Amino acid sequence: MNIGFIGTGNMGSILVEGFIEGKAVNPSNIYITNRTKVKAEALQQKFPSMHVCDEASKVIEKCHLIFICVKPHDIYPLLEKHQNELTTEKCLVSITSPISVDQLEQLLPCSCIRAIPSITNRALSGVSLLTFGKNCDSYWERKLKELFSFISTPIDIDQNITRVASDIVSCGPAFFSYLTQRFIDGAVAETEIDQTTATILAGEMLIGLGELLKKGYYTLPTLQEKVCVKGGITGEGIGVLEDGIGDIFEKLFQATHSKFNEDLEIVAKQFS
Template structure:
């Protein structure tokens, strides 16, 4: 088994580490971590005692073949630059941030021809299921793609995506759980404000409904549209509720995607500027 390095052990970095260990795809002894501060990797090491913590990027590159970069978007360019001196063609770089394109990562790592893949996870991958988004760089061979796909499939259901849909696909796969949680909490608030149900009971029913809902889709009893039709009896209560949703939701999600695209463009602009500044003599 290859040694897998993780630069950044924050929210998503630690989630990915835990998911791979839970899936038994990466043994603890093959997990190597590097973080700006020691608190987070030490906390993970308390739970997974056979993991290794490194002090600098050169140590990590020496001991690992595949490297996950789990840092914030504005830190990604500098981290890639710091790897250039000791990186080799035996390494594969796996970025998890949407604003940085794979071809840009490849360009930063030149003159070495380093395979780069972008893997955008979702919090639901901790259940060893749910979507992840994958974009392979030009240096990834068929062998690389097969091995990486197998690894990603151990904790998720990977979906190949192209750059133009990166942000919207991430909104659905990665931001979607937060958006849905917000809407469900609003539904519970409405229920408790307008009826005699208490919050604890409403929350318990809602969580069980969502688990069953996901399992129903998993077992392919219905798709989204046929499920809605099956529940909606003509002249029934569900139809009345759906009419309220149709009237009230309106362009809400159009506005949501416009705002996330706007933020994405701003993040892209900053990364492009960082790359340009480093390329200028």
Template sequence: MKIGFIGAGSMGGLLAGALLRARAFEPADVTIATRTSSKAERLARQFPGLRIGSTNLAAVQDADLIFLCVKPLDYRQVIGEIRSALRPDQLLISITSPVTLEQLERLLPCKVVKIIPSIVNGAASGASLFMYGSRLEPADKRQLVSLFGKISEPIEIPESSVRAASDLSSCGPAFMAYLLEQFVDATVEYAGMAPDIAARLGAEMLLGTARLLEQGCTMRELQERVCVPGGITAVAIEELRDSTRDAFRRVLRKTHDKFAEDLAKVEASLSEQSFWTE
């Protein structure tokens, strides 16, 4: 199986590295094309045998799977470069949520799927969000689930839920890291704990919490098990509830508003008329 990557930025590079470390495919089967050659060269040093394509066309011509890992407003240029070389039997994986399956199937002759990764996939953890195009066969879906199952938990979602799902799986690590940072900083400032010890305790706490949830303990059960009535945690969590009430509703309002803006920009950029008038 031949693999082509277009883009090796923060998420494209992370995804390529994670899949290569998991031996999902061999470096010699991978061609990466990117505007910033240093990023592809770094991957080539890590994974000897990986090829660097001089153009985007070089990454797709012989590929069975094509990962399109560029910013939403770069899709227009990249699609314009590669679509005449694409074949119906090829499978293109888009990792950008504002670009819709309908837009991709309208503009490209190949099979398309949208898969939204998460930064935690780099640690072979977390979810990957799957949305299938209409041209995929059952065998294609099994192949993709097997591939991403090496670095994540593949979860199929309706495309209409992509923003909310991405808030949890893709934005969530940043949200949780921010909250943990506030917790650690407060421990250092208020109680005088050494920063390195506080950071280590916080990280271990978060990891252990995730493992308990993974084992079937619900979020509510976990709170109840720690919050002994009248105890320190119970008093503190009431303060936390008061301080953070509606915080994530406001956060989601921001992400959804920005997503709506991005959708409109992408639609204008990828309209069929815009391609024909070039």
């Protein structure tokens, strides 16, 4: 089966590379296009048997499964232009959170799915979030779950938790990357450790923490209990975090949801 990608920016490229390196898809079965063609051609240099198309209509013509990986505000005009080409036997997968599968189904006769990937999928790990349209053919439901299982743990989610689930799965790596960088910078500023050594140690610590959680040795609370000795050094550090963090994460989710609501309003006007 041929699979198409309209848009090869950050997430589009991550999906293409993940599916190929995870042995889910052969490069010769992938058709890609991008507004800036040189970006698509750069991806093709890694996988020469992949096909680069000049326009979206060619990708749709050649493929039955099409991923649309462009900015949310660019999706409606693109779909409106090509809606007659996205016929009932095809399946469209949108990777953007502000556009619901209901909105896609209002416009298109094909099966519609929303899949929200994570940058962790590039390492064939992490979670991908799937939401299926009411009219989505059961064949495509099975196919998408199978496809994403090569690069992630696919999880079905309801529309009402789209934003918070995306914050945790898709935005989370950036949030915790920022916190880790501040952790490293603090160590370098206050002690004699150098940036390179601190970065290596922090990275290996995060990998080890992930393995502990993945293998089920500890939950997050029990892990803290195991490391924190009463009256010890770790407890002193936790105390500083408790005092300093306050309601920072509540504010984080307020901010992401506020921006999400702005995007929803813009998209709703387009689809109405």
